[in-house]
Amino acid sequence: MTIHSNDFGPAPHTRIGFLLFPGFPMACLTSAMEPLRAANEIAGHQVFSWSLVTETGADAKASAGVLFPAETSLAEAEGFDCLFLLSGPEAEFEDPVASPGRLRYLARHGVTLGAVSGGVFPLARSGVLAGRRSAVHWCYRSAFEAAFPDCTAVDRLIVRDGNVHTVSGATAMFDLSLELIGKALGADAMNEVACMFQHPIIRNGSARQKIPVLQSDRTVDQMPPAVKEAMAIFSENFETPVCIRDVARMAGISPRQLERSFRTATGLSPGEYYRRQRLKAARQMVLYSWDSVSDIAHAVGYASSSTLTLHYRKFYGVTPVQDRKQAYLPARGSPAPTSSLAPGCS
Template sequence: MHQISAPLSELGIDQNSQITLGFLVFEGFPMACLTSVIEPLRAANEIAGRDVFRWQVISETGESTSSSAQIPFQADLALCDVQRLDMLFLLSEPDGKFANPHASNGRLRFLARHGTCVSAVSGGIFPLARSGLLDRQICSVHWCYRTAFEAEFPELETTDDVIVLGKNCCTASGAAAAFDLSLHLVELAFGEAAMTEVACWFQHPSIRSPGVRQKTPAFQTDDIADHMPDMVSKAIQLFSDNLEFPLTTREVARRVGVSARHLERSFRQATGQSPGGYYRLVRLRAARQLVIYTQDPLTSIAHAVGYTNPTSMSRNYVEHFGSSPRQDRQDHNRFRVRRDTHLN
């Protein structure tokens, strides 16, 4: 049987207990994250013939909340009315915020003090971090949000692991990671055989445990980064770890342990691009996260991704994305206003 870490084991889940989960949904939350946790638990209940797992959909006010696909979900209750849960998952876009942060963040902290494992999936890590409950904990952050998250919360330690089981909370990088986390809950309640059966119900090919790293795309190729040759994969990791002060190709090659010429040749064979061109793309994608998910001025964003001024960054940004950073930010904000107006 898989080794279950202490935080989940301390929930006291077994086949004779009942565990209640809450899903705190913010406007525009990713629906897949909700169903990825619930469906394995529903299947486990069905296999067992009884409801070991129960759940509630919660919103800040108790009103209906729409997902990113604009499908409305009626909440069972308001956050202020939640009394006792074994686990509470925050599901949100990165810019999800409470309308009344003082009261709602206080409620989250109250629940955590009284034994609720307050957790987050995907963009839900942003409002969870804003509550202060992730202080001194390592967080699993989806690769496409990591730059924006680290810019807003530089004091928090992040990881590329798909799941992190912390002292008082769990974080899952995305919907598939949430499915894996849910399977671990099934294992606690019913054992490994039941967990495997549930996974097979959904044709879930492998069950990932904490410590497994996220898959990330190798940009402008059909492959993923960890399927690349070892030196290329290591170089890509160095690119991601050195955005503000970019390394030269020669320095990257030295750290990887090959000549610059060998790295250049291998990189082109694996990706169809030069190391320098790929590195610029990594920095531009990081810049786009900051443009869309933060309100940082363009000068600060340019410096954060290794440009000396916003003009040169904007020129490369337009060449790659087809719109300027200012236009991207305006379009994102217009979409949110249009969607919220539609929902109201």
């Protein structure tokens, strides 16, 4: 039986484009398409259609090594209601003038633009995200904020800012597809599709991302209130570090209580946790930006690059320069590699 979105006829047809960059995360693409395909089957007609787009029209190889044939180039892409960019954070446009201009043209002419996971990086490079809020996966956030200070990164699953929709990762893209299905076909169809894929919870896009805690099998939202508050303060104060005594006061407990609570929850002292978080932020910038080691050191609160290098090598086993070389980060303006630097963020 055909499902209708309302009493006035079948749901309108929605055409979605996926702009793929070399090394894009395949899970983000399948998480978008598969629930839409299932919705078409439930509806008994094509409510959603999709096309694969690349900048030049050439085929794109995913981070898993699977080759996807493109149906059109960005310059010739027409007729889409939505166009989502899928890439790793290192993705660059082959034509840094015409291609970003094309995206801005599409946005001005009513196309909803979006990005999934690392796709926020080329979308930001196009200028479309300037002055906007965007969902940025926690594993890229420090690098994104350093590269695009005119954008506001938030730790939500999905962020809609005008006609720009950003999605933090693969499962969040599944949630967005479910939402599209619900709007087109109703809550019953959305729930059926979720159950078909054993997607146990239909999450609201405004929910916060799950962020792992160092040396723990828990996430930040599962921490005791004072520890969670301290972690939030730490994450907002990398460039100008705050002292533990001040953090304890802001969290509403004594330094001794904070120390005890932190060790119980994480196995680390607050100071060690803070330093490791700053080193993680530094590594994001080493892997996903072209900033100098000196600039990165200052961005995460180190007085010198030599001190950062010493701590970085102790924690990661390599220096920042060695780590960047091992990741094959291309020089600015060079073609992006065919395998993503992204550590499987979804």
